[in-house]
Amino acid sequence: MVKLTKIYTRGGDKGETSLGDGARVKKYDLRVAAYGTLDEANSVVGLARLHTARNAETDAMLMRIQNDLFDLGADLCTPLAADEKPGQALRAVQAQVDRLEREIDAMNAKLAPLTSFVLPGGTAAAAYLHLARTVVRRAEREITELAAHEAINPVSLTYANRLSDHLFVLARHVNANAGGDVMWVPGANR
Numbered sequence: 058m059v060k061l062t063k064i065y066t067r068g069g070d071k072g073e074t075s076l077g078d079g080a081r082v083k084k085y086d087l088r089v090a091a092y093g094t095l096d097e098a099n100s101v102v103g104l105a106r107l108h109t110a111r112n113a114e115t116d117a118m119l120m121r122i123q124n125d126l127f128d129l130g131a132d133l134c135t136p137l138a139a140d141e142k143p144g145q146a147l148r149a150v151q152a153q154v155d156r157l158e159r160e161i162d163a164m165n166a167k168l169a170p171l172t173s174f175v176l177p178g179g180t181a182a183a184a185y186l187h188l189a190r191t192v193v194r195r196a197e198r199e200i201t202e203l204a205a206h207e208a209i210n211p212v213s214l215t216y217a218n219r220l221s222d223h224l225f226v227l228a229r230h231v232n233a234n235a236g237g238d239v240m241w242v243p244g245a246n247r
Contacts, residue, residue, distance in 0.1 A: 077135030077146065087203040092130040094196035095217075099126040101189040102224075108182035115182075115231065118160055122220065125153050129213055133200065137208045149212045157219045164230040174241040175225075179232035186228035193221040 068074070073081045074089060082089060102123050109115040131147040138145070177187030197217040203209060232238045 077131065087199065087206060088133060091196060091199040091203050092133040094192060094199055095126050095130045098189050098192040098196055099123050101185055101192055105182050105185035105189060108185065129216055132210050132213050137210065148210045149216045151212055154212060154215050154219050157223045161223050161226050164226050168229050168233055175229065176239040176241050178239040180235045183228040183231045186224050186231065190221050190224035193217055193224060197221060
């Protein structure tokens, strides 16, 4: 599907890039910003995986998420065509969202209910998962802005929204296995 023989093309030297359909757009285009932020989130998930390698189940979840993020980036990189046929472009699908929801429900069932907000931190893995969550939230805002201007696959927005929830619950799950979350104490330092 992908074959890269040359890394630089000089095609972007004047501030433009190509979309999946071949159209040229500015590098600050809303679409490019959205899938670029997903790429950033994927990199942070990769950092989290450096600290989850000993937990096969957690690492497998994150590996699936990394692959999904590439799928989602490919989806957003290719504008919807009015005459697009199913399977013509790689699109995020509801089954990916459903998998995230099943994983969230399974992890959350084992966690104590929250009595305060969680501060990002705890273990290194959880801290990176919280960072990934905030980057995904930014991508979600960018996808929402893109959707206000152009047609997008609605599942892409749903996936991003559910992914940030998943990363939050996964951070809590990782911390629960290592002593618990770091909780916000309102007004603690007044």
